[in-house]
Amino acid sequence: MKNSLVLIVEDEPAIARILEAYLLREGLRTVQAADGETALQHHALLKPDIVLLDARIPKLDGFAVLARLRQLSATPVIMVTALADDVDRLSGLHLGADDYVVKPFNPQEVVARVRAVLRRTMGQQDQAVLRFGTIEVDSGSFAAFVNRDGQRMPLTLTLSEFRILAHMIRHPTQAFARADILDACMPESDALARTVDTHISNLRRKLEEMGATGFFPSVRGIGYRLADPQ
Template identity: 55%
Template structure:
């Protein structure tokens, strides 16, 4: 199972950017718009890592960090516009594992989240996804279709692999083209026809390897993976 990241951030746009980049790298995410909801989700979902803003409604990031530390050892990265040394020192004193100042590069946030998880002895994602005849190795970026004891590898581009992983995480769910762009091509100027082109090539590769009917177009919506979990 992929690692779960709790994003405690009242700015919806920032949260959506972080979610897009994290999902693209194999994480699961959940978003809380205030500190109270963040602590409720932390208790119920037990995330593997928390990304927390400081200036949030109801409970601020310091209160969230302190309570998470009281409950156990969930790693926490503070992400905030507060750039003074005193703020950084306060975060570390309370128990934060890292401190990132806004504005930030989301790629750097993901890299630092992975580093914190490694230091905590955790993995950012489970190494394998298996749905139906399809197996995806998230560590080696390899995909294969296994039928009747015979494994046929798929030669995929990085974008094709990311699209297939995203579809396979929720088999039978129909994804819009916009959702696939946000999850697999964030920060790009990709259009619907770009997604269609990638998925057309992916479908052809699946069919050539024995995955006929695996990738389905949903008229007026987008695409889904037609396999049993």
């Protein structure tokens, strides 16, 4: 985890310096970008391990940057922004943010969330490949695929989406409560239970785009399962 590279995307120099100071104190490396275009350039060239992304930045706003990142990679992204409305929070999560921190924030809390995400991303030792139906999950490489018509097609997932899929594929017909999914897959987050609905909706859509239908049915009064029992 130490020496992991954090891309700080923040146009207020004082806030960027504070985040950098706390992250460096934890042994992490940092690089800064003050606008959306520079952030995408740094991401392409430097391949950071995680991105701290402000919403209100010049050239390309944070939501546009997040959407572009999600087309390119599954790099974990934590939104750090003054936009505290539920609509903004859900918009970020819908686009693929893995967590959402509202300004003003405690820098130590931000660092704790970064550490927790990196711990789960880089410390995973389970190399098992899990399969159910047409879905395949490789926990060691944090990759997921849909196998259809003899083709192995990669799924582009956020870290939270991958965690949920990897967690539920182990017991594909078990009904999982939203709170249990949060505890198992996003323990470092203070997200609300309805955040799970957004992630599940995104997972269902991405699978359907690959021709994998019938996954993640809702279970009335409980939450979700990966697939209904046959």
